[in-house]
Amino acid sequence: MSGLIETVLNSEEKIVLWQFIGELRTSDKRYLLRNDIVCAFEDFCKRNGNSQKIDSSPLGQMIHYTQEIILEEESICIVYRPKIARQEVYRLREDTPIEHLSVQQLLDVRDHFVNQFHPDEGDVFEIDFEPFYDYSPTIRDSKNIGKGVRFLNRYMSSKLFQDPRQWLETLFNFLSLHCYNGITLLINGRIKNQHQLSEQVKDAIFFLNQFSDEIPFEDFRYEFQSMGFEPGWGNTAGRVKETLSILDELIDSPDDQVLEAFLSRVPMIFRIVLVSVHGWFGQEGVLGRPDTGGQVVYVLDQARSLEQQLKEDIILAGLDGYGIEPKVIILSRLIHNSDGTRCNQRLEKVHGTDNAWILRVPFRDFNPNMTQNWISRFEIWPYLETYAIDAEKELYAQFHGRPDLIIGNYSDGNLVAFLLARRLDVTQFNIAHALEKSKYLFSNLYWQDLEHLYHFSIQFTADLIAMNAANCIISSTYQEIVGRTDSVGQYESYESFTMPNLYHVVNGIELFSPKFNVVPPGVNENVYFPYTRTDERVPNKREHLEDLLFTLEDPSQVFGKLDNPSKRPIFSMARLDRIKNLTGLAECFGRSPALQECCNLILVAGKLTVNESSDSEEREEIEKLYRIIDEHNLYGKIRWLGVRLPKADSGEIYRVIADRRGVFVQPALFEAFGLTILEAMISGLPTFATQFGGPLEIIQDKVNGFYINPTNLEETADKILEFVTKCDHNPDHWIQLSNKAMERVYSTYTWKIHTSKLLSLSRIYGFWNFISKENREDILRYVESLFYLLFKPRAKELLEQHMHR
Missing domain, CATH: 3.40.50.2000 (Glycogen Phosphorylase B;)
Known part of the structure; x- marks a missing residue:
């Protein structure tokens, strides 16, 4: 039991607490959230001449940490959050001991609150992802949430130190895979195992010492190939020697910073897909339309900056003379009835880029009255599976192969990113932009009342699928993940919740997983700059x-x-x-x-x-x-x-x-x-x-x-x-x-800061995906089960509704 609650219940403040609860019962609300609770308590204290209790007393502090109060007939249920990402639930009755409730019991209380006149009998389907995160290390301290890559690097470098033979073999296998359109990168067949790799790295560094740092890679390329090394280590002797020295240090004395420094230089990301399905995605005439605005601006600016950063990385890797060109594709939907915009054009070049494109793929015409027009982000779900199948073919044609990284945007784009990444065996990143569950209060609790407008039962299921399948989740802020001391984060709200008469989520997301990383976006400095200029x-x-x-x-x-x-x-x-x-x-x-x-x-x-x-x-x-x-x-x-x-x-x-x-x-x-x-x-x-x-x-x-x-x-x-x-x-x-x-x-x-970090993460999580693939298969199978057993049937019901419009 929380010591603070125990202090209140064992003091004279217990009387004040029950007086406050009595006043709450005089209002119409029976389910109060934190803002309601704090405001009501402040009013209560002021009316009773106890303003000092608001901040200083144990009761005031208890109220501060209380996220929810559910007023039951003879008791109250308190959802108490004494620390970030930690929730406790208690039932309080006057003159009886406090009762601690489990997550399952809390979800039952919420169900009863909604269905008190028509209770649902029997057990309810439970979703629990906790057992599937045993493949991954877990962050211990909540202040490190959102710094997943730092924790992951420490974990991987410690494994390399503890079992160098196995991990060096893994690293060797990873480096051996890299190529681009038939061009072998990094190492060739002359280096046959991890032992030779370690020896040849030292020989190569000794060999490079004879050159000045500015000598181009091409001047010693053939000697380098004979030693087992291919292009990709750097564009000059100095850069190549620096990269190999980092690898040498990683082999001999691994630590997290060295691992990150090395993986951040590995040339493995050339082709990126940014998935943004639902809105009017265009460069003119779309901002201000429903479902567009911030997300369109974000993705366009990100695409420009990614292409520029990829070009810079290719030059630094010494690959610009090999016909290697980065390509960024924004995957969106083609809208036939485009209302004068370019959203009916299949392919459109992104302004200010050399090789970034908007690729628009139409929905299949299940119902042309719907699919040839704009469809709200709340109604789009029935078309996404076949859309992903069609988009896969289009992406293969555009890239002449698979992409290296898929980044989903928003709930629908993240679901499509999951479907594509699963089929293509590609690293998947998610960006939420906004999770509707946090925007619409009680949206999961009263989903049945809102279903005809928002179809939250489908959307929240899609969110659970995509966020648990993703290799990495990019958030703009720390609080987006786990909030603050006085507020619950967007992702935290998915940790446990009920959708009455549909399912209980007992453990919906592992907040302490290293998949979470805070990488805030930038602003387009060509468009937005100081008034003084x-x-x-x-x-x-x-x-x-x-x-x-x-x-x-x-x-x-x-x-x-x-x-x-x-x-x-x-x-x-x-x-x-x-x-x-x-x-x-x-x-x-x-x-x-x-x-x-x-x-x-x-x-x-x-x-x-x-x-x-x-x-x-x-x-x-x-x-x-x-x-x-x-x-x-x-x-x-x-x-x-x-x-x-x-x-x-x-x-x-x-x-x-x-x-x-x-x-x-x-x-x-x-x-x-x-x-x-x-x-x-x-x-x-x-x-x-x-x-x-x-x-x-x-x-x-x-x-x-x-x-x-x-x-x-x-x-x-x-x-x-x-x-x-x-x-x-x-x-x-x-x-x-x-x-x-x-x-x-x-x-x-700035976008420069954003994309440098994002590409570094893509290489590190690409390596983590490579070494943990077999262990992740369990969670991916569970995710697929939810897709086929929960998402698809409900999406099919929505499609049938669309067919009658």
């Missing part, structure tokens, strides 16, 4: 956007005429959906006359009328935004732009706001990472961003930006007002924070 800005574009933002009267593009366009602008740009919460920002602005007095609110939100949108959630938010404007009489104080901006304009629009000393607000109810935050900060805009999700790791509060609680409208308005008031009195205050925001991005969030 005036020489790089286009005057005509700047003037056009100033007109659009502040003065243009065009009902087809803009709603709202500003009474005073010179007021400081509060700016936000996002899709109009519930999670992005632009309507919440408008409500916040509407409730603060003081904020309206000194600022205008400028929103770029894609659509102006419900007739323009086919997305039900977007239509609801459009209607809600009009109601808020009317209710708070915001006419003359708000501008709402219903436009899709070209990418270059989306960069300049931040700078135009910065010219007027504005601020950027990202009010999402939850944000997995927040690319718009990086874009605003690198442009020089002081930024206020949600405290729920990834922004907590981008922004350092009150140093280079500000956290806001978007559910607390008064507090959010006060924070913005406090900042702009200080800026009114001291203009340098705005400039100081602007400079710090730009410094933050340049020091931490």
Whole structure:
């Protein structure tokens, strides 16, 4: 039992606890999450004159660590999280001993809460991945979660030290495999075993000592081949000697840093697939459409940077003279009825690259009314298995062979990445961008009520399949995996949960697996750069956007005429959906006359009328935004732009706001990472961003930006007002924070940093995949069972619904 809970129950605070529980019972809610619990406790303490209990007392601390309270008839069930990635469950009754509950018991409690009037009888199907992670080392300390590669390198180097003969043989076999289109790389048949490899490495280093470091590899290539070495070690004598010296050190005295340094140089990644299936994936005319935006920007920028980094790596490896060219393919779906976009083109070159392409593969025409049109990410599931089969053939044709690495994006792309990686025997990486389970509260608990809209039963099953099959999971932040001391991470939410009447997840993901790595994305510095770099800005574009933002009267593009366009602008740009919460920002602005007095609110939100949108959630938010404007009489104080901006304009629009000393607000109810935050900060805009999700790791509060609680409208308005008031009195205050925001991005969030790390990981996990393949087969078989027994039947049911539309 937790010592803190025991302390409370053995003290006078026990009485206060039950008084608080009694007040909770007077409300309509019977299932409370942490934000509800903390707010209710603060109100309770203030009303009873015990404000000091909020932070300082054992009861206050206990409440701080309580994630859930379920109010049962004669007891309460508490989900208590005293440490990151550690959860305890207790049932409390007055005047009876505390009862510790197992995960299975907690899931039963949740099921009963949902089905109390129609309880489900009999046992429920349980999903448990814990036994299958015995093939992998496990991280012990939660602070090392997300640093999986470091832990994995230590593990592999220790194995190399403990059993050098076996591991040297494995390393030799691994190096012997490398080739590119028939060109042998690294070592040839003259080196026949690990003993010869060790000897020849030392001889090669001695041989290279006669050359100056800058001598090209080609000058000694043939002598090198006679010793058993092929191209790939480096482009100069100095680089080759350095690489071989690292290998020599690895053989003689292995450690984790040497292993990482060596594997990071192995030329094994030339052809990469980035899977992004569901949305309108294009380079023009798609941003702002449903299911696009941040993910499209992310994947396009990543593709450009990966191709550039691969070219640099090939040159350093000495392979640029052998006809070896990197190729990056973004795999998406072809949409026949493309609404004037290029999403109906099979192949499209990525702008600014030599050999990066968007490959669009159509869905099979099970039902042309569906498959020839855009399909929501929530409805896409029935088409993915056959899509993967068709995509495999297309990828073979484009690469003239297999890819070296497949990176999935979002739930559907990760599932397709699993299907392709399994068929092609290729290393699989996952990137979630967002896991809907965290975005929609109680989405698993009430999945049956939401199934007709979101089909979470299929999506959450797909998530479990893909994340457990992946060799490596890339997250943008630490909290994306396991949250913080006061919040549960996105992946952590999959550790255990119930979908009543469908299944229980007892152990859904091993959070302490070394597969998790934090590799934050960058920002496209050609598009997003500081407002102060005036020489790089286009005057005509700047003037056009100033007109659009502040003065243009065009009902087809803009709603709202500003009474005073010179007021400081509060700016936000996002899709109009519930999670992005632009309507919440408008409500916040509407409730603060003081904020309206000194600022205008400028929103770029894609659509102006419900007739323009086919997305039900977007239509609801459009209607809600009009109601808020009317209710708070915001006419003359708000501008709402219903436009899709070209990418270059989306960069300049931040700078135009910065010219007027504005601020950027990202009010999402939850944000997995927040690319718009990086874009605003690198442009020089002081930024206020949600405290729920990834922004907590981008922004350092009150140093280079500000956290806001978007559910607390008064507090959010006060924070913005406090900042702009200080800026009114001291203009340098705005400039100081602007400079710090730009410094933050340049020091931490660039695509160069991202792709260098990502390619290093791909080589290390490629090696780990090679040596652990046999041991991973058990978990992959279990994953396949879930695919065929759970995913496919439910996807088939959804397809049958589609056939009747």
